[in-house]
Amino acid sequence: MTLRNGVLVAALAGLLALPVVRADTGNLPNLGEDSRQGLTPTQERLIGEAAMLEIRRSGDMLDDAELTDYINQIGRRLVEANGSNIPFTFFIVRDGSINAFALPGGFVGVFTGLIATTQHESELAAVMAHEISHVTQHHLARMIDSQRMTPWITLAALGLAILAAHGGAGDIGVAAAAGTSGYLIQRQLDFTYAYEQEADRIGMQTLLASGFDPYAMPTFFGRMQKANRLLEFSAPEFLRTHPVTYRRIAEAEDRLADVRYKQVLDSADYLYLRERAIVLQSDDLKATVQRYRSTLAEKRYLNLGAHLYGLAFAQARVGDYDNAWQTLLRVREVYGKPESHPVLEYLAGSIRLEQQKYDDALTLFRDAERHFPASRALIYGEVDALTRARRYDEALAAIQTAGVMDAALYQRQAKIYEATGQAQRQHMAQGEYYAFQHEYTAAIEQFQIAQRQPGADFYQLSGIDARLKELQVLVADRKELRAQ
Structure with missing residues (x-):
């Protein structure tokens, strides 16, 4: 670093x-x-x-x-x-x-x-x-x-x-x-x-x-x-x-003297995501777009589909969504497989989301999820599309059916609860987000705020108390280890 x-x-x-x-x-x-x-x-x-x-x-x-x-x-x-x-x-x-x-x-x-x-x-x-x-x-x-x-x-x-x-x-x-x-x-x-x-x-x-x-x-x-x-x-x-x-x-x-050489092909994941890394680390996205255009025109690339993906992603990052969509269509043609690829479908949904075409984005994310259920990004995309469309109940349901919870889903959940005025659940979800990040003190603070919210029933407060005790044990264990 x-x-x-x-x-x-x-x-x-x-x-x-x-x-x-x-x-x-x-x-x-x-x-x-x-x-x-x-x-x-x-x-x-x-x-x-x-x-x-x-x-x-x-x-x-x-x-x-x-x-x-x-x-x-x-x-x-x-x-x-x-x-x-x-x-x-x-x-x-x-x-x-x-x-x-x-x-x-x-x-x-x-x-x-x-x-x-x-x-x-x-x-x-x-x-x-x-x-x-x-x-x-x-x-x-x-x-x-x-x-x-x-x-x-x-x-x-x-x-x-x-x-x-x-x-x-x-x-x-x-x-x-x-x-x-x-x-x-x-x-x-x-x-x-x-x-x-x-x-x-x-x-x-x-x-x-x-x-x-x-x-x-x-x-x-x-x-x-x-x-x-x-x-x-x-x-x-x-x-x-x-x-x-x-x-x-x-x-x-x-x-390697006794190891016979065997060619190992690069995965499509690697080819696309290497270009994604290049774009994400760029401090001058307009120059990055121009570089992709120049190298494509001069045919200086190792993989055409991946290079086009890099251009489409860079165009989307600078807000040129119409051209990004057109470039992405070319990537799909080059990829040439009927089931596409989760990286391509996530970019497609993200472009439509930024164009405020929420129904189109949702359809793209959901269709891709059926083909690529292991992709967490597609799950996040579906939740984001529903949230941006203010379909909060559906967004919460999508989170509940996502399977294993993680920090990203808890953070999205907290934002939805905040938007719908559910303060206690907002702070509980935010507390779980911090717990995933090992920020146990911040997590405890969020659960304590949730504990003080009006209107909680006995079962909700019991659940908060139990989680607080678990987090306090983790903080105590960390202090004990530091003292050794």
């Missing part, structure tokens, strides 16, 4: 100015599960959650249902192949840097810049497999423990330091931390060669077991190494936080 946000930089400088005992960095624990002596899995998760809170509060986490679903789909496939029982969470950071990072407890962040720069899906999977291996081998937790840090006193500082060290902090972030004990944390969290080697080895095994192309790992690393030689002082962030050497590339190639 580049930490360009001034508020986050100030928070970084303040929070990192906390006492840290510096230990002998040359005496790292041996590799292997038995080296984890200090931090329990619960404590690792707590550190990861603390860092996640800071990422959300910074505003750099990208709230995009389709990209988040996709990255978690790839992540689940890799974790299953890895055989880990750690509950992983994969999320997107809106930043053009070529990077990814892991946090203790199973949190893995992927930058839009990494997705946009990869040339094949297996390259993206290779980086994610590497980061998953850092988590499953508890590298960060072992380094934290080896530094004799006091993690429960410096929890927030540690979360930010991990982001600064492994999210690719730029000069501003480093300057904010310099002169404080937080700067020492950043330096101590740099991965050792032994850890990188182990993450490469296990990541390669994971790629093989998951069916991705294992040759993508040395290919991607080699391309990054070449970029490092060409750019020198402006090397990709991935190289700064995960130094790639010729030795590492050679070792990756050696591991």
Whole structure:
């Protein structure tokens, strides 16, 4: 993370100015599960959650249902192949840097810049497999423990330091931390060669077991190494936080000596969503539209359908919905399959929604849901179309039939209750939204507000009381762990 946000930089400088005992960095624990002596899995998760809170509060986490679903789909496939029982969470950071990072407890962040720069899906999977291996081998937790840090006193500082060290902090972030004990944390969290080697080895095994192309790992690393030689002082962030050497590339190639090459085709999900990442990270959407037009005219693209999708999405982002619709029709023609694709149908519904053609949007979302029931984005689209049309009862019914609740649905539910004047239910839904984000104190505040609303019956108040007790236990557990 580049930490360009001034508020986050100030928070970084303040929070990192906390006492840290510096230990002998040359005496790292041996590799292997038995080296984890200090931090329990619960404590690792707590550190990861603390860092996640800071990422959300910074505003750099990208709230995009389709990209988040996709990255978690790839992540689940890799974790299953890895055989880990750690509950992983994969999320997107809106930043053009070529990077990814892991946090203790199973949190893995992927930058839009990494997705946009990869040339094949297996390259993206290779980086994610590497980061998953850092988590499953508890590298960060072992380094934290080896530094004799006091993690429960410096929890927030540690979360930010991990982001600064492994999210690719730029000069501003480093300057904010310099002169404080937080700067020492950043330096101590740099991965050792032994850890990188182990993450490469296990990541390669994971790629093989998951069916991705294992040759993508040395290919991607080699391309990054070449970029490092060409750019020198402006090397990709991935190289700064995960130094790639010729030795590492050679070792990756050696591991493939007995593996027969087999071409692995990129999925349509990857092709479309890579373009989505490019558009979402853009700070100049009009220039992005023009770039798509130019490259299409010059036929400089790897996949016509995906490139047209990028143009349609960029046109929609600048509010040119009529042209976006026409471009999308061309994408459907190029795709050429009768069942279309959920990414295309979600964009179609979203365009109609912004054109205030609510019935058309609703029809598109509902028809697509029947073909692609696993798409959360389409469910959100249906609820949004009903809400914008002020068909609130139907929108609430759609949420109830959506299956598993999540933060996005609770937030939509809260807005509907607010629009219909149901204050108590609004605050309960908002409380559940915060609970999903591990913001337990904020969740408790919402339920306490709900508790004070007039007109509640005995059963509603009993339910609120029970939920408050559950949340208060979580806060108490977190305080107890910090005190250990």
